[in-house]
Amino acid sequence: xxxxxxxxxxxxxxxxxxxxxxxxxxxxxxxxxxxxxxxxxxxxxxxxxxxxxxxxxxxxxxxxxxxxxxxxxxxxxxxxxxxxxxxxxxxxxxxxxxxxxxxxxxxxxxxxxxxxxxxxxxxxxxxxxxxxxxxxxxxxxxxxxxxxxxxxxxxxxxxxxxxxxxxxxxxxxxxxxxxxxxxxxxxxxxxxxxxxxxxxxxxxxxxxxxxxxxxxxxxxxxxxxxxxxxxxxxxxxxxxxxxxxxxxxxx
Amino acid sequence: xxxxxxxxxxxxxxxxxxxxxxxxxxxxxxxxxxxxxxxxxxxxxxxxxxxxxxxxxxxxxxxxxxxxxxxxxxxxxxxxxxxxxxxxxxxxxxxxxxxxxxxxxxxxxxxxxxxxxxxxxxxxxxxxxxxxxxxxxxxxxxxxxxxxx
Numbered sequence: 001x002x003x004x005x006x007x008x009x010x011x012x013x014x015x016x017x018x019x020x021x022x023x024x025x026x027x028x029x030x031x032x033x034x035x036x037x038x039x040x041x042x043x044x045x046x047x048x049x050x051x052x053x054x055x056x057x058x059x060x061x062x063x064x065x066x067x068x069x070x071x072x073x074x075x076x077x078x079x080x081x082x083x084x085x086x087x088x089x090x091x092x093x094x095x096x097x098x099x100x101x102x103x104x105x106x107x108x109x110x111x112x113x114x115x116x117x118x119x120x121x122x123x124x125x126x127x128x129x130x131x132x133x134x135x136x137x138x139x140x141x142x143x144x145x146x147x148x149x150x151x152x153x154x155x156x157x158x159x160x161x162x163x164x165x166x167x168x169x170x171x172x173x174x175x176x177x178x179x180x181x182x183x184x185x186x187x188x189x190x191x192x193x194x195x196x197x198x199x200x201x202x203x204x205x206x207x208x209x210x211x212x213x214x215x216x217x218x219x220x221x222x223x224x225x226x227x228x229x230x231x232x233x234x235x236x237x238x239x240x241x242x243x244x245x246x247x248x249x250x251x
Numbered sequence: 252x253x254x255x256x257x258x259x260x261x262x263x264x265x266x267x268x269x270x271x272x273x274x275x276x277x278x279x280x281x282x283x284x285x286x287x288x289x290x291x292x293x294x295x296x297x298x299x300x301x302x303x304x305x306x307x308x309x310x311x312x313x314x315x316x317x318x319x320x321x322x323x324x325x326x327x328x329x330x331x332x333x334x335x336x337x338x339x340x341x342x343x344x345x346x347x348x349x350x351x352x353x354x355x356x357x358x359x360x361x362x363x364x365x366x367x368x369x370x371x372x373x374x375x376x377x378x379x380x381x382x383x384x385x386x387x388x389x390x391x392x393x394x395x396x397x398x399x400x
Contacts, residue, residue, distance in 0.1 A: 046381030050347060055379060084259045120372045121345030127287040165263060169271050173278070180278075182286040182308060184355055189377040198379040 033212030041205035065108035071101035079161030091157035102140035128177035295334040308355040347373035
C-alpha cells in the first residue's frame with residue numbers, strides 16, 4: 001500500500017496548499033446543499049401523519065446529532081494518530097474540531113428539546129439517549145478546557161488525545177441506548193440493514209441536509225486548521241512568503 | 252510500522268479495551284436504574300418498590316380511554332402485550348396521546364394497583380409517513396377486515 005499521502009500529511013506546508021485548493025469546492029457545496037435541503041425539507045416535504053409540521057425539525061436535529069457523534073470519533077482517530085505517529089497536524093485537527101463538535105452537540109440537544117415539547121410533552125427527560133448526549137457535550141467541554149489549560153503544546157496535545165480516546169466509549173452508548181434500555185426517545189429510523197421507516201420524499205431532503213452538514217464541517221474545519229497552522233508555523237519561511245503574497249495580492 | 256509506534260498503538264488499544272470493559276460492567280450493574288420506565292409486566296410481578304414515585308410505560312389499550320364530562324380526569328389502561336396497568340390522570344394530555352400510542356406516565360401506585368399519574372409523556376415511534384399514506388393504509392386494513400368477514 002502506498003503511504004506517501006499519509007506521511008505528506010505530516011507536513012503543514014503541504015496541507016496548507018492542498019486544503020486551499022479544496023476549500024472553495026467544499027464551501028460552495030455546503031451552501032448549495034444546505035439551502036436546497038432546508039427549502040426542500042421545510043417547505044416541500046410532506047407533513048407527518050401524527051406530528052404534522054413539528055416533525056420538520058428532524059431536518060436539523062438528525063444532521064447535527066450525526067455530526068456531533070462523527071466529530072467525536074474523528075477526535076479519537078486524530079488522538080490515536082497524534083499519539084502513535086507524533087503527527088503535529090493531528091493535534092491541530094483535534095483542537096480545531098472540538099469546538100465545532102461542541103456546537104453540533106449543543107444544537108442537537110436544543111433542537112431535541114424544542115421537538116420534545118410538542119411531541120412528548122416535556123423539554124427534557126433524563127432518559128439514556130438524552131443523558132448520554134449531555135455527557136458527550138461535557139466531554140467536548142473537557143477537551144477544549146484541557147487544551148487551553150496546559151500551556152506546553154506537546155503535553156496539551158497528549159492529554160487531549162488521551163481524553164478523546166477514552167471518551168469514545170460514549171459513542172456506542174449513545175447509538176445503542178435506545179435499544180439496550182427503555183427510553184422515551186424512539187429507536188433509529190435509518191438502519192444499514194433495513195429500508196428506512198420513512199418514505200423517500202421525506203428522507204431525500206434529510207440525506208441532502210446530512211451531506212450538506214458534512215461539507216460545512218469540512219469547510220469550517222479546514223479554515224480553522226489553516227489559520228492555526230499559520231499561527232503555529234509563524235516563524236517558518238514558507239508562512240512569511242505566503243503572508244507577504246496575500247497582503248500584496250489584495251491591497 | 253516501526254516497533255515503537257506498534258507498541259504505542261497496543262498501549263492505546265489496551266487502554267480502550269480496559270475503559271470499555273469498565274464502563275460496560277458499570278452499565279450492566281446499573282441496568283435497572285437506567286431504564287426510564289417500568290413495563291406493566293414488571294409492575295404485575297411486583298418489581299416496583301412500594302410508595303415511590305415511578306415511571307410506567309406501555310401502549311394505551313384501544314377503547315380503554317374514559318373521560319369525565321365535567322373535569323379533566325381521565326382513566327385509561329396501558330399494556331405491553333402480556334400485562335395491563337390502569338392509570339388515572341388529571342390534566343391536559345399531550346397532542347400525540349391516543350389509543351394504541353406508547354406513553355410514559357409518572358406517578359405512584361395506590362392500593363388497588365392503579366397508577367395515579369401527575370405527568371403523562373407521549374412516546375412516538377420511529378415511523379414517519381405523510382397523512383395521505385396513513386389514510387390509505389387505514390383504508391386497506393379496513394377493506395381487508397371487511398373482506399375477511
